[in-house]
Amino acid sequence: MRIVYFTPLNREIPRLGLYVNGVVVDLVESYRRLYGVEAPHWFYDLGEFLANEKYSFRIAEEILSTYSKSARSSIGEIYDSQNIIYHPITSRDQRIFCIALNYKSHVEEVGRPPPEKPYIFLKLKSALIGHKSPIIIPRISTAPDHEVELGVVIGKKGKYLSRRNALEYVAGYTIFNDVSFRDWQMKYHQGLGIDWLHAKSLDSSTPVGPYLVTKDEIKDPYSLELTLKVNGETRQRGYTSEMIFTIEEIIEAISQGIRILPGDLIATGTPAGVGHTKRLYLKEGDVIDAEIAKIGVLTNPVIREVSEE
Numbered sequence: 001m002r003i004v005y006f007t008p009l010n011r012e013i014p015r016l017g018l019y020v021n022g023v024v025v026d027l028v029e030s031y032r033r034l035y036g037v038e039a040p041h042w043f044y045d046l047g048e049f050l051a052n053e054k055y056s057f058r059i060a061e062e063i064l065s066t067y068s069k070s071a072r073s074s075i076g077e078i079y080d081s082q083n084i085i086y087h088p089i090t091s092r093d094q095r096i097f098c099i100a101l102n103y104k105s106h107v108e109e110v111g112r113p114p115p116e117k118p119y120i121f122l123k124l125k126s127a128l129i130g131h132k133s134p135i136i137i138p139r140i141s142t143a144p145d146h147e148v149e150l151g152v153v154i155g156k157k158g159k160y161l162s163r164r165n166a167l168e169y170v171a172g173y174t175i176f177n178d179v180s181f182r183d184w185q186m187k188y189h190q191g192l193g194i195d196w197l198h199a200k201s202l203d204s205s206t207p208v209g210p211y212l213v214t215k216d217e218i219k220d221p222y223s224l225e226l227t228l229k230v231n232g233e234t235r236q237r238g239y240t241s242e243m244i245f246t247i248e249e250i251i252e253a254i255s256q257g258i259r260i261l262p263g264d265l266i267a268t269g270t271p272a273g274v275g276h277t278k279r280l281y282l283k284e285g286d287v288i289d290a291e292i293a294k295i296g297v298l299t300n301p302v303i304r305e306v307s308e309e
Contacts, residue, residue, distance in 0.1 A: 001060065003172075003212040005046055005130075007085040008077060014087050015044050017079075018064055019211050024084055026077040030063045046212070047091025047263025050155045050171050086130035088208040089153060089174045091263030096123040097254050098178060098200065102269025103242045109272045118245045118253040123178075123267070124201035131210035134303040135179055137284065138202050143182040144282040144302075147270035148228035148236050148290040150221065151176035152247055153212050154264040161255040163248035169260065170247070172214040173221060175298040176267040177207040177228070177290045182276045207290065207300045208265070218294050221247060226271055229289045230282070238271020 002019035008026065017024040031039040042048035042056055049056045067078070100119040101107050107114050129135065137144050155171025178200065185199030200206075218224070221240060228236040245253075250266060275281050282288070286302040 001057075001064070001214045001217070003046070003049070003214070004084075004210065005087040005089060007087065008079055009083060009085065013044065016046065016049055018060060018067075019081060020064065020067060022081050024079045024081050025063060025067050026079065027060060027063060029077040030066075031059065034063065034066065045092050045263075046089065046153075047093055047261065050091075050153075050262035051157075053155065086132055086209055088128035088130045088206075089151070089212050089265065090125060090128055090208070093261055094125060094263045094265060095261070096125060096128070096265045096267070098123050098267040099245070099250055099269045102244050102250075103238060103271045104244060105238055105242055105272035106270055106274065107244070109274070109277050114244055118250050120254060121196045121200065123206065124197075126203055127201045127206040128208050129204050129206065129300070131207065131298055132300065133204070133207070134301050135207065135282070135288070136202075136204040136303055136305050137282065138181075138205075138305045139307065140198075141181040141183055141202070142281070143276070144205070145180045145182050145275045146228055146230065146235065146282060146288055146290075147178040147180060147274055148226045148292070149176040149178050149267045149270050150224065150226065150240055150292060151208060152250075152266040152268060154260050154266070155262055157259055157261050159255055159257070159259040161252055161260075163246070163252040166248040166251035167215070169251060170215050171262070172212045173218055173292075173295060174208060174212050174265075175210070175290050175292050175295055176265070177288065177298060177300070178267050178270065179205045179207070179282070181205075182281070207288075207298050209298050210296055213295050224295075225293045227291045228273070229291075230286050235275065235280075236271055236273030238273070240268075242271055243269065
């Protein structure tokens with residue numbers, strides 16, 4: 001199943017849909033049409049949809065089955081996937097956990113020793129944007145860079161988890177482009193370390209999507225190819241098998257003393273090929289295609305921030 005968080009062009013409220021063969025089935029309108037009542041609140045929020053998995057997935061499957069039987073007119077709105085507004089794979093209470101230096105090839109290219117345990121930092125939700133939305137380079141930075149990453153979406157809450165069963169808490173996977181502002185990342189403030197906040201969380205800078213692919217469609221998350229192209233030129237190529245710390249180990253580390261929640265997002269690190277090592281930064285007019293096998297392509301143009309007073 002491929003779950004999209006989107007807004008139809010003819011409506012105002014974001015909602016969940018199912019991506020099927022180039023179209024998006026609107027779960028809200030389909031529910032209204034099939035059952036004759038208003039859709040439940042969890043069709044408007046990914047975290048709540050995942051938290052109510054006992055009912056939400058069953059109903060979504062029923063809607064999908066109705067669509068597959070070609071009774072399209074009876075299930076509500078269906079949209080061309082090219083004619084909707086994509087939102088990032090987010091939820092109301094979402095936290096975004098990111099892992100630094102988790103690919104062997106990236107560790108080698110930056111000349112750093114591999115970390116002894118997962119190095120975790122947080123990203124603000126206000127940094128996230130959806131498929132096709134512009135990445136905004138703020139006026140305070142001249143060194144924006146790309147990082148294609150496998151995003152892991154949490155499906156149920158848990159605390160003090162073990163790597164042995166950590167994948168039971170995963171709902172699925174998405175694409176995450178951890179755009180980073182190297183001129184801020186390389187500043188060490190008052191001897192206290194990297195300014196992770198400004199390096200990784202500037203407004204409208206981090207694409208996520210285009211959809212959540214549920215884990216039943218990706219049996220082995222360690223056999224996926226990741227690529228990133230800028231204006232058609234391949235800048236990054238790697239495989240999830242390069243991860244230093246597995247998804248299970250990362251979830252175990254995050255959940256020590258912190259309860260993970262449905263809809264939480266984990267960015268699992270990037271392979272070699274980031275622009276900073278060549279001083280090759282993103283600029284206005286660039287178009288970025290971040291692709292992960294079995295998931296899809298996340299495309300975003302790059303623009304400069306319009307001056308704010």
